[in-house]
Amino acid sequence: MSTPAQQPNPYQQPAYPQQYGTPAPNPYLQQPFPAPGGTGGKRIPGWLLAVTGAVVASAVWATTLFVTGVFDREGAAAPAKPGFGGYEYEANLCGAAPLNAFRGRYSLAGADSRYTSQQEGLDQSYCHRDLKDLQATEKDGETVFVRTSAEWHRAGDPSAEFASSYWAYRDKTTDKSRYRYQPAPIDNLGDEAFLVTEYRGEGKDTVGSMLLAVRSGWFTFEMEWTWYGGGPDSKVERPDEKDLKDWLIRDTTEALAALKQKG
Structure with missing residues (x-):
C-alpha cells in the first residue's frame, strides 16, 4: 500500500534562509557622530571666533590690571600713588x-x-x-x-x-x-x-x-x-x-x- 505524499501546512510560516557575511544595518540604530576635523565637518563661524578671542583677551587684560594694581579686587580703579616731584619732607x-x-x-x-x-x-x-x-x-x-x-x-x-x-x-x-x-x-x-x-x-x-x-x-x-x-x-x-x-x-x-x- 503506497503512502500518500505529505501535504504542506498552509498555517506554517515560511523559514527565512540563513545568510552569511556582513549583517544588514539596523535602520533603528542611531548613527555615530562624525569625528572632529577633516573637511567634512562644519566650519566655526568667523564672528564666533572673533567674539571668543575678544573674551579671552579681556580676561588676560583684566588679570594683568589686578596683578599690577591698576584695579582692585572689586574692579574699581586703584588710587593713584602720590608723587612729590622729588621734593622731600623737611621739618625745618x-x-x-x-x-x-x-x-x-x-x-x-x-x-x-x-x-x-x-x-x-x-x-x-x-x-x-x-x-x-x-x-x-x-x-x-x-x-x-x-x-x-x-x-x-x-x-x-x-x-x-x-x-x-x-x-x-x-x-x-x-x-x-x-x-x-x-x-x-x-x-x-x-x-x-x-x-x-x-x-x-x-x-x-x-x-x-x-x-x-x-x-x-x-x-x-x-x-x-x-x-x-x-x-x-x-x-x-x-x-x-x-x-x-x-x-x-x-x-x-x-x-x-x-x-x-x-x-
Missing part, C-alpha cells in the same frame, strides 16, 4: 628758605616761628619770620613778615583745585572791600605756579602783600610777603612791585632746590 622749612633775596632790603627781626605736622593724608611744614626794613626807623612803625609753607598731599592729587584756589582771589575783590586782588600764572616754576598781588589804599593801587604759590605733582609750596603799618608820618617807601616779584621767585626757587637736594 626756615632752614630750607633763608630768604637771601629779601635780605638785600631787610634783616631778620627776632626768632623765627615754625611748626610741622605729619599725618596719614597730609604732611605740612611752616615758617614765619618778621623782617626789619633797613631803610626804616622805629618811628616808622612798620610791620613786615614773610611766611613760607609746604604741603605734601598724600590722600589726593591737588592739581584739580590748585589753579581754581588762586583764581578765586578775584572774587574777593568787591566795591565794598578795602583790598583788590590780582592773580596771574607764572611760567617755569613747577608744574604750575601763581602770583597773587594784594593792593590797598584809597585807590587800591598800593601793594600790601604778594603771594607766590607753586605745585609740583602732589606737592605745593607758598611764600608770601606782607606789609602793615607805616603811619601818616612814615617816609619809608615800600619796595617796588617788580622787586617783590623778583625776590619771591628767587627765594622760592632756592627753597625748592634745597628740598629737592635733600632727597
Whole structure:
C-alpha cells in the first residue's frame, strides 16, 4: 500500500534562509557622530571666533590690571600713588628758605616761628619770620613778615583745585572791600605756579602783600610777603612791585632746590 505524499501546512510560516557575511544595518540604530576635523565637518563661524578671542583677551587684560594694581579686587580703579616731584619732607622749612633775596632790603627781626605736622593724608611744614626794613626807623612803625609753607598731599592729587584756589582771589575783590586782588600764572616754576598781588589804599593801587604759590605733582609750596603799618608820618617807601616779584621767585626757587637736594 503506497503512502500518500505529505501535504504542506498552509498555517506554517515560511523559514527565512540563513545568510552569511556582513549583517544588514539596523535602520533603528542611531548613527555615530562624525569625528572632529577633516573637511567634512562644519566650519566655526568667523564672528564666533572673533567674539571668543575678544573674551579671552579681556580676561588676560583684566588679570594683568589686578596683578599690577591698576584695579582692585572689586574692579574699581586703584588710587593713584602720590608723587612729590622729588621734593622731600623737611621739618625745618626756615632752614630750607633763608630768604637771601629779601635780605638785600631787610634783616631778620627776632626768632623765627615754625611748626610741622605729619599725618596719614597730609604732611605740612611752616615758617614765619618778621623782617626789619633797613631803610626804616622805629618811628616808622612798620610791620613786615614773610611766611613760607609746604604741603605734601598724600590722600589726593591737588592739581584739580590748585589753579581754581588762586583764581578765586578775584572774587574777593568787591566795591565794598578795602583790598583788590590780582592773580596771574607764572611760567617755569613747577608744574604750575601763581602770583597773587594784594593792593590797598584809597585807590587800591598800593601793594600790601604778594603771594607766590607753586605745585609740583602732589606737592605745593607758598611764600608770601606782607606789609602793615607805616603811619601818616612814615617816609619809608615800600619796595617796588617788580622787586617783590623778583625776590619771591628767587627765594622760592632756592627753597625748592634745597628740598629737592635733600632727597
